[in-house]
Amino acid sequence: MTARNTLWHLDAACVGADPEVFFPLDLAPVSHGVAAAKRICALCPVQAECLADVMIAEDPARRWGISAGTTPAERAALFAAQRQATPAAVAMREVA
Secondary structure, three states, rough: OOOOOOOHHHHHOOOOOOOHHHHHOOOOOOOOHHHHHHHHHHOOOOHHHHHHHHHHHOOOOOOOOOOEEEOOOHHHHHHHHHHHHHHHHHHHHHHH
């Protein structure tokens, strides 16, 4: 297991932003609140690190807010796709 870079957050575009922006009451993909948070994340130089971190650390039963420019529903879909891809990747390594 390799050590993860835990200092990525220091370079995040959201540093200094109001945290409330990332927890809009309306999580509909076209809502003003989601769009505001996604605009900040879109400019972030460490968005990939943020997404990797949230995918590792987030409790699937408690997804909330916008993280790495993704809604809880988008992260749930990514998590499900990741879980489905993992067994296939393991099987491919065993065949090789």
